[in-house]
Amino acid sequence: MTRHEVLSPIPGVFYRKPDPDSPDYVKPGQHVSAGDTVGLVEVMKSFYPVEAGAEGTVVDFAAEGESVVEAGQVLVVLEVES
């Protein structure tokens, strides 16, 4: 097993859920495919979905929901079969 870090494509505000009333896109322990959305980054009123980028299991959120993130910052950590 190896770690795969999902990085923020842009600087902005990270969200774990599509809107305040919805559940998180993913939870720790959940299996995801490469194309699955694991979060959103909002920058200047535009929203950019963040894809897992690899198939694996969610281990941890590295960034808090609604926190300001930099481009390239780790958002979510996956464990992938290697």
Place this chain on the structure above:
Amino acid sequence: MKRLLIANRGEIAVRIIRAARDLGIETVAVASDADRHAQHALLADTVVNIGPAPATKSYLVPEAIVSAARDSGADAVHPGYGFLSERAAFAAAVADAGLTFVGPDADVIEQMGDKVRARQVAAAAGVPTVPGTPDGVADVAASVAAARETGYPVMLKAAAGGGGRGIRVVADEAELVAAFPQASGEAASAFGDGRMYLERFVRNARHVEVQVLGDGTDAIHVFERECSLQRRRQKVVEEAPSPGIDERIRAEMTAAAVRLCRQVGYRSAGTCEFLVDDETGEFFFIEMNTRIQVEHPVTELITGIDLVAEQLRIAAGEELGIRQSDVTARGHAVEFRVCAENPDKNFMPGPGRIAHVHLPGGPWVRTDTWLAPGSQVSPYYDSLVAKVVVWGHDRATALARSRRALSELVIDGVPSTTSLLLELLDEPWFADGSFGTGTLEQWLAQRAATGVSA
């Protein structure tokens, strides 16, 4: 009106502070934690902190704004554009606090904000709206009958839908009969309501809007603006007068806008938006913006009227000081919106700190901005950083001068759309004004496909 609170940020807050100062009115800025050192906060006489950086926790909290106004001793509130500017409940809360709202009454905002009610008001004022079915149609037979009335091509929309979902354009009756059950079925499963709304589809449309001023009794128009150049329904370039309408349409459209304002007893500056069918010359009312707009400076440059100052005077209870016969238009003005976005990376917004900025100036060039060296372009707010507005005695002169002005603009530290705006000025269809609401997106798609934007 002695002390005005500006419930906004960015260039429009700066613009309003300046108008207030010209009228001898003191100003109170509101600033989130992210905007402590922003230009509007530095310029105002007083600043009140209204909370954390996200707009939903500061600029969009009516209670925070109303208490800031009360605590700072303001007697009026100007909402600017965006944020709370068209929320009827906010206008009501300001009035309930015993303060003057710089804008129309809450019930007018509510009425014009509701598309169905706005259509009814337009009909009552004898203003044409896009031919269509005011109520949803339930089945194929009803839709065919309705389409015969409106004329083809027809746009099918889910009555319960929104956000552009489930829209289909059909060219004739055969296509309608085929598309209706499918579209209606999709609507039923997506929204639990299969009723469809039918509207004439205007193939070559222009977006032209009329600026109005009303004092509750009288209303005048201040000519029109052409706003067809849009990307994702966001305006990019606006100009006045419209190069796409003739004197007949101008006269009819401005008269229609004034009738609409009188119909609702409109009080403040406002804008009636129209869709113009470039093929038939017909125009249809779409909606009314009950606030000052981003593109108001082009109207100011051709008429010499300070629209924000007029808003403040009307809000203070004065009657319209300008008669229709006093309003004359001279020359041509163009506004370019400069955003902190990278046009070569699919317009990805780029927040950051401004290292260096040089703003265009010189004869007949106005730059409305909040940028200064050291300004922080925050990820929390809109990407609009400057508006370059240029006047010329005719359109060709205005465009030539625009090239000079945009070439002078330097913004270091964040990406900007300046280079794209300059490229646009070289396009023949822009130079001769032969464009519609779809032209800019088509050009951008073509530009991306030919690899100009690598």
